[in-house]
Amino acid sequence: MSTTIKDVAEMAGVSIATVSKFLNNIHISQENAVIIEESIKSLNYQKNEIASGLKVNRTKTVGVILPRLVDIFSTGIVVSIEDRLSKLGYNVLVCDCGQDPQIMCTKLRLLLGKKVDGLIVFPLLDSKELIEELKKVTIPIVIVDQKIEGFDTVRVDNEGAAFEVTDHLISKGHNNIAIICGPVFNYTSIERYKGYTKAFRTHDMEIPRQYVFNTDYTTPGGYNCFMDIWKMQEKPTAVFGTNYQVSLGILLAARELNLKIGKDFSFFSFDNFELAQIVDPPLSTVIQETRLMGEEVSEIFLSRMNKETSENIIIEKVVPTRVIYTDSVVEAGF
Amino acid sequence: MSTTIKDVAEMAGVSIATVSKFLNNIHISQENAVIIEESIKSLNYQKNEIASGLKVNRTKTVGVILPRLVDIFSTGIVVSIEDRLSKLGYNVLVCDCGQDPQIMCTKLRLLLGKKVDGLIVFPLLDSKELIEELKKVTIPIVIVDQKIEGFDTVRVDNEGAAFEVTDHLISKGHNNIAIICGPVFNYTSIERYKGYTKAFRTHDMEIPRQYVFNTDYTTPGGYNCFMDIWKMQEKPTAVFGTNYQVSLGILLAARELNLKIGKDFSFFSFDNFELAQIVDPPLSTVIQETRLMGEEVSEIFLSRMNKETSENIIIEKVVPTRVIYTDSVVEAGF
C-alpha cells in the first residue's frame, strides 16, 4: 500500500529508528534531519497512526455517544470538540443512537473495540445499563448535559436558567405563567421544570399546575400545545417555551392566531438566538453556549489524558447560560 | 492494559491462533469453541481492532469531510451513513471544516493518517485543492451533493426540483416569480437557479431578473430579503425560498407583515417538511431525502470496498426529490 517509514529510511540512507526519532521530534543530526525531511516530501510519506498507536497504546481518537445528532445543541457541542481536539491530531468518532439506550451500549462496545482514547457521552435519563458499562471503562470519560455520580460532567445550569426566567416573569407581575416542557423522562426538561417551580416557591406562590404542559420537544408539539393553551378559558399571561423546537412552534401558532407577542402575552423562549433576534419583537431567550461547553469538555478530556488532575477529584463544570431580555416580556396587565 | 488474545488463549488452554480463528469465524472444534467463548466472557475480552486492522490493512472506519455539520441536511446524511455502516462494524470520523477549503485539506491529511477505509466528502464549490488531493488517494471516495468528474457521487436533482417548482408556478399563471438563492458560489444554489431559468426558457418566457436574489442561505438572510421584496413597487406574485433557513426567514417576515400565504402571494419552500406541515396553510415544499442519500452513499462505499464494481465505472446516483404541493400556491390573480 502506501509508503512506510522503511521506504523513507532506505531513501534517506538511515535506519528506521532514526526516521522514527525525527518523526517524534527527538533530536538527530542536522544533516540527517534535512535528508529525511526531503525523503518524506518526495515520497509523500505520512505516518501510519494506527501502527504508531498500537505501539504506544493510543489512537488519537475520541468517541462521542449521543442520543440524536440531528439537533443543533448536540452538533454545536460536537463541532466545538472536534475543532479543539483536531488541532492536537485527534479525530472524533460520532455515534448517533436514535434515542435508544440499547444502541448506546452497542455503540459503546464498538468504540471500545476501536480503542478510542476517551469517551464523551450524552446520556439519556434511563441509560442505567450504559452507565454501568461506563463504570468498567478505564479511559477518560466526560458526561455532557447531565450530572452522574462519579463522572466528570459538563452541563448547563438548566434549573438556574429556568429559575431566572420564571423569577423575572413573576417580578413583572405574571402569575399565570405557562411552561411547555419536554418529555417527562427528559433530564433537561426536568431540571428546567424544577427552576420554574423553585421560582414560585421562592415567591411563596402556588404553582399554577393547569399551565404546566409536557410535549415531545418538537415544533409540532409546541405548536399544538400553544393552540390548546389559547383555547383555555383563562389564558396564561406569559408562556415559557423550554427548547428551540417548542419555541418555534409557539411562535408559529401565535402568528397564526394573530397574536402579538409582548402584547397579547409575554413570551420567553430557549436557544435559537438567531431566530429570536430577527422576529418582531425580538424574543427573550436563554442561550446555551455550545461552543463553550465543547471547549470545557475538551479541556477536561485533555487534562485527564495528561493526568493533570488527580483521579480522586471529579470535575463538574456547570456552564452558565446567557439570558437575553427583550420586549417580548412586558408587565402583566398591560 | 486490557485483556488480549493471549490471555484468552492461556485461560482456554489453546493457542492464540485458535482463538483468532474463533474470532474470525473459522471453524474450530465444538469443545474449543465453547471453552474459548467462556474465557472471552469471563475476561470480558474484546478484540483490539487496531491491532487486527494493522495486520489486515483496514480500520473499519470511514472519514466524513464536510463544510458545516450544524445543518440538518448534512447531519441527516451523516446519521443515515452511520446507522447503516455501524451495523457492519464501521465507525464514522466526522470533520467539520467551518466552510474553509483549507481546513478541508488539513483534515483530509488527518484522516489519511488514521488510515480510514473510505472517505465521504461534501465539497465546497472552490475545493480545487481538495479535489487534487483526493485524486491521489487510493481508498474509496464518495462525493456528496455535487458532481465532480471522475468520482462516485450521490446528489439530489436540484435543478430538476427547481424546474418542477418553477414550472408549476408558471403553469398556475405566475410570471413575477421571485427566487431567493444562496451565495453565488454555492453549488446547490447554482443548480437550483438553473432549474428556475430553465422553466422560463421552456415556456419561452423571459427571466424576471429583478426578482432574483442572493442571500447567505440564513434565516435572517431570507427574512431581510423578503422584507426588501415587499417594499418593491411591483411585488412578485410568487416566492421560491431555496433552502430551509431562507424559507423560515420568509415565513417569519410574511407573518410579521400580516401577509396571508396562498392569498397575498404564493410560496414554495425547500426542505423542512415538519415545519411546512404545521403552519397554515401547509407549505408547498421540496423534500431532500437525506436518509435515502445516506443509504446510497453507504452502498457505493461498500460496493467499492468489496470490489463489486469495476474501477472503470464511476457511479453517479441522482436521488430524486419529493415535491409536495399544497394550498400555499394558488392561481395567479386570485
Next chain:
DNA sequence: TTGAAAGCGCTAACAT
C-alpha cells in the same frame, strides 16, 4: 547520535 532488535496484538501461511 545512531542502529539493531524486540515487541505492541493480531492474522495467515504453513506444517503438524
Next chain:
DNA sequence: ATGTTAGCGCTTTCAA
C-alpha cells in the same frame, strides 16, 4: 483441527 511462526508499521530500549 491446531499450533508455530513471521510480520503488519511503528517505537523504544540498549549497545555501539
